[in-house]
Amino acid sequence: MQIMFTSFYLKCINSLLIRTYRKNVKKYGFTPRGLFWNSRKSQENRFKILSKLLLKYSKTIDKEIRIADIGCGYGDLNSFLLKNFVKKFSYKGYDINPQFIDYCKTLKKSNENFFFVSDHPLETCDFSIMNGTYNYAINENIYRWEKYLIHNLEKCYKHSKIGIIFNLQHSNSTKIENSIFYTSRSSMEEKLKKIFNVVNSFYFNTTPNDVYYVILDS
Numbered sequence: 462m463q464i465m466f467t468s469f470y471l472k473c474i475n476s477l478l479i480r481t482y483r484k485n486v487k488k489y490g491f492t493p494r495g496l497f498w499n500s501r502k503s504q505e506n507r508f509k510i511l512s513k514l515l516l517k518y519s520k521t522i523d524k525e526i527r528i529a530d531i532g533c534g535y536g537d538l539n540s541f542l543l544k545n546f547v548k549k550f551s552y553k554g555y556d557i558n559p560q561f562i563d564y565c566k567t568l569k570k571s572n573e574n575f576f577f578v579s580d581h582p583l584e585t586c587d588f589s590i591m592n593g594t595y596n597y598a599i600n601e602n603i604y605r606w607e608k609y610l611i612h613n614l615e616k617c618y619k620h621s622k623i624g625i626i627f628n629l630q631h632s633n634s635t636k637i638e639n640s641i642f643y644t645s646r647s648s649m650e651e652k653l654k655k656i657f658n659v660v661n662s663f664y665f666n667t668t669p670n671d672v673y674y675v676i677l678d679s
Contacts, residue, residue, distance in 0.1 A: 529582035532594030582620035591627035624677040
């Protein structure tokens with residue numbers, strides 16, 4: 462019964478998220494605001510930090526880094542990495558929203574085979590990256606939203622050879638406010654350490670409202 466409930470619950474959450482993002486894109490267009498981001502500048506600041514963390518934890522990789530972008534939205538992380546990332550990499554973008562994947566394929570015709578409808582990597586990668594993927598909470602039940610978040614992290618972890626890197630909004634205490642999920646850094650780290658081998662967390666001045674987690678296999 463628990464497995465059936467989990468499967469049904471996850472499908473419901475994904476369906477509601479797809480519907481919500483479609484409405485938001487209809488209102489604001491394919492802009493950062495359509496993805497519930499404040500601005501392109503804040504988005505770029507997060508990309509810079511994710512790139513920094515990728516470099517830090519990929520020093521042992523001599524060949525290209527295989528990156529899976531989970532919740533890829535418009536595929537902007539790929540565009541940023543192509544311009545700014547100093548190491549060779551391969552990229553696959555995944556999103557549960559078919560509208561976003563269709564948009565990516567239309568916009569980036571030369572890379573149209575790099576985008577897929579999924580909530581996890583469909584093949585083995587080195588790192589799964591989630592940039593704000595779990596910020597927008599479709600309900601106000603903290604326990605259920607954390608359960609949804611961690612379930613998805615576990616799925617991605619299984620397909621990630623080295624680990625996963627993701628960010629969340631943070632607060633002194635865990636809460637959902639105006640549909641945004643805020644985590645307590647220490648509380649989330651404690652939960653993650655019960656499941657994963659190695660968990661590190663970071664703050665950066667350029668994104669003061671975010672906490673970044675790096676989960677490694679060893």
